[in-house]
Amino acid sequence: MSENLEAYYGLPQEVQFCKRCVISNQRPASAVELKHKKDSKKTTMNLDEEGVCDACRVAENKEQIDWKDREEKLLQLLDKYRSNDGSYDCLVPGSGGKDSAYQAHVLKYKYGMNPLTITWPPILYTDYGYKNWKNWIDSGFDNISFNRNGKVMKLLTRLSIENLFHPFQTFMLGQKNLAPKLAAKYGISLIFYGENEAEYGNPIADTSTSLRDKSFYSYKHLDDVFLAGLSLRELREKYNIDYKDVTSFLPPTEQELAGSDIQVHYLGYYLKWTPQEVYYYAVENTGFKARPFRTQGTYSKYNSIDDKIDDLHYYTTFIKFGLGRATYDASQEIRNNHITREEGVALVNRFDGEFPDRYFEEIMDYIELDSEKFHQLADEFRSPHLWAKNASGEWKLRHNVAGSGLED
Numbered sequence: 001m002s003e004n005l006e007a008y009y010g011l012p013q014e015v016q017f018c019k020r021c022v023i024s025n026q027r028p029a030s031a032v033e034l035k036h037k038k039d040s041k042k043t044t045m046n047l048d049e050e051g052v053c054d055a056c057r058v059a060e061n062k063e064q065i066d067w068k069d070r071e072e073k074l075l076q077l078l079d080k081y082r083s084n085d086g087s088y089d090c091l092v093p094g095s096g097g098k099d100s101a102y103q104a105h106v107l108k109y110k111y112g113m114n115p116l117t118i119t120w121p122p123i124l125y126t127d128y129g130y131k132n133w134k135n136w137i138d139s140g141f142d143n144i145s146f147n148r149n150g151k152v153m154k155l156l157t158r159l160s161i162e163n164l165f166h167p168f169q170t171f172m173l174g175q176k177n178l179a180p181k182l183a184a185k186y187g188i189s190l191i192f193y194g195e196n197e198a199e200y201g202n203p204i205a206d207t208s209t210s211l212r213d214k215s216f217y218s219y220k221h222l223d224d225v226f227l228a229g230l231s232l233r234e235l236r237e238k239y240n241i242d243y244k245d246v247t248s249f250l251p252p253t254e255q256e257l258a259g260s261d262i263q264v265h266y267l268g269y270y271l272k273w274t275p276q277e278v279y280y281y282a283v284e285n286t287g288f289k290a291r292p293f294r295t296q297g298t299y300s301k302y303n304s305i306d307d308k309i310d311d312l313h314y315y316t317t318f319i320k321f322g323l324g325r326a327t328y329d330a331s332q333e334i335r336n337n338h339i340t341r342e343e344g345v346a347l348v349n350r351f352d353g354e355f356p357d358r359y360f361e362e363i364m365d366y367i368e369l370d371s372e373k374f375h376q377l378a379d380e381f382r383s384p385h386l387w388a389k390n391a392s393g394e395w396k397l398r399h400n401v402a403g404s405g406l407e408d
């Protein structure tokens with residue numbers, strides 16, 4: 001019985017799936033990566049007494065939002081900051097994927113802003129990701145791409161797999177931290193991200209404001225900082241990595257931000273954000289192209305296709321939380337009424353947890369991790385309350401959304 005089995009990462013002992021979408025209560029909220037240690041406990045998706053998850057409730061509440069009023073509020077905000085001397089008046093971080101392409105384009109060509117776009121490039125660009133980035137810039141934007149120390153990036157990526165089974169941490173750090181830092185340097189006050197993470201299951205209170213909490217992009221003391229699950233002291237003593245080698249992965253300090261009036265907003269708070277519509281907009285206006293083939297582990301062709309490591313990232317969420325990329329994609333499409341729950345369950349059943357072998361060996365070579373070691377680590381990170389071996393010795397989920405798990 002699973003109630004006696006250990007649950008890693010502070011995950012709820014009993015697996016429950018949302019009655020509307022296909023996500024489960026095992027889904028962690030996004031964490032402050034700089035505090036992420038081996039023994040960190042996760043905050044997970046809340047399911048209410050009717051068995052419906054917070055993300056589905058957010059989607060439901062979205063139907064009630066007065067979008068005209070929200071756009072008015074956006075216009076007021078933009079009017080306050082719009083520059084008339086040619087200087088940049090807002091900053092849009094992104095890769096040139098559909099979301100950042102859409103954000104930058106509407107801000108500049110619909111609302112008359114002058115955005116500076118910035119890019120923390122993928123760990124390993126896919127050809128499609130690189131072309132989409134190029135097309136984005138060619139559709140009319142200034143861009144700063146910040147290429148960090150590759151040696152440190154590789155090491156930290158390998159260590160974050162070894163310590164946290166989290167291959168995407170180094171990328172996520174830059175994605176969150178680079179924007180406020182460059183904004184402070186360039187004297188830009190407004191930063192626009194796309195969607196609030198609450199749409200995918202962070203605590204619901206997050207959606208009541210357009211502003212991102214400061215704890216996501218600042219820190220007080222270096223002693224509080226962990227990279228790849230290691231303290232800066234451990235990195236120095238064991239790996240000969242100095243503070244100066246990792247500053248590009250860190251946010252600006254509170255002191256650095258103190259002199260500036262930086263506000264981080266979600267454009268998705270002001271404008272109705274439907275991934276499919278955003279995709280069509282980007283195709284039409286910024287030359288965005290989907291990949292001609294399906295992403296491994298899911299059925300979609302246009303979500304997060306820039307980084308070869310992205311596919312591996314979702315494989316690790318499948319191992320750690322029992323939730324692969326098809327679960328994330330299908331849940332979001334169910335909430336947007338593009339597919340039914342039944343269709344979602346079938347898609348999860350078919351694609352979730354598929355091993356992403358397309359780029360796997362190339363990634364392992366790049367970060368200098370033995371591929372056998374990766375598979376060993378995968379087994380170490382499988383939480384006993386989620387996984388067991390079947391009669392033929394293969395790992396199977398004890399519970400899955402189709403109700404066909406080993407113990408369902």
Ligand SMILES: [Zn+2]
Pocket residue numbers: 018019020021022023052053054055056
């Ligand atoms: Zn749900």
